[in-house]
Amino acid sequence: MDGLTPVVGYNLAIGVVVSLELLYLLSLEESVTAYRRFVLVTVAGLVLAVIGGPIVELVAPQLVHWVHGTAALLVVYGLYDPVTNDVRTTEWERVLLSEPSRVRRPAGWMTPMDDEILGALHGTELVLTPAVVAFNTGFSRKEVNRRLIELADHGFVEKVERGKYRLTRRGERYLRGQLRSTASADTETGVRG
Incomplete structure (x- = not known):
């Protein structure tokens, strides 16, 4: 040294x-x-x-x-x-x-419209009404309202108050393709299928 x-x-x-x-x-x-x-x-x-x-x-x-x-x-x-x-x-x-279908694994109850509805809610972190989602996706407000209720029943969106929805963490995971199987995840979390 x-x-x-x-x-x-x-x-x-x-x-x-x-x-x-x-x-x-x-x-x-x-x-x-x-x-x-x-x-x-x-x-x-x-x-x-x-x-x-x-x-x-x-x-x-x-x-x-x-x-x-x-x-x-x-x-x-x-x-x-x-x-x-x-x-x-x-x-x-x-x-x-x-081509979102290559990444996501939609459950049997889901429709192609659900991806577009979730996509409209994604990234905004806003609470949106069915009318606003319908305007941005091109679907009728009535169709969007029915699908939002179904998506809320499965935990992809949450109803904040009457007629107002936002994307949940589970919905974000689905959009990123991180949900392994939405059907098995429904039974694990107790969401109706």
């Missing part, structure tokens, strides 16, 4: 400051909750590089390349999965927009 040279001291000080900034940024960031594990792996790799590198250089200089290599692997692994998830998400969105 050669001691704390000015270069190693500078690297160590910068590493500590950058690591604290990364950890502070990580604690503030709320939009990455879906990728939390991978962000932590990436930050661990960065912290290992900026703090572990100078410490190992001070204690055992022959191992510094191993530490930097491990840090690089952690960063690459941490960034790999969110990027591939985004690519997969983009592909699923393209399939969903071009």
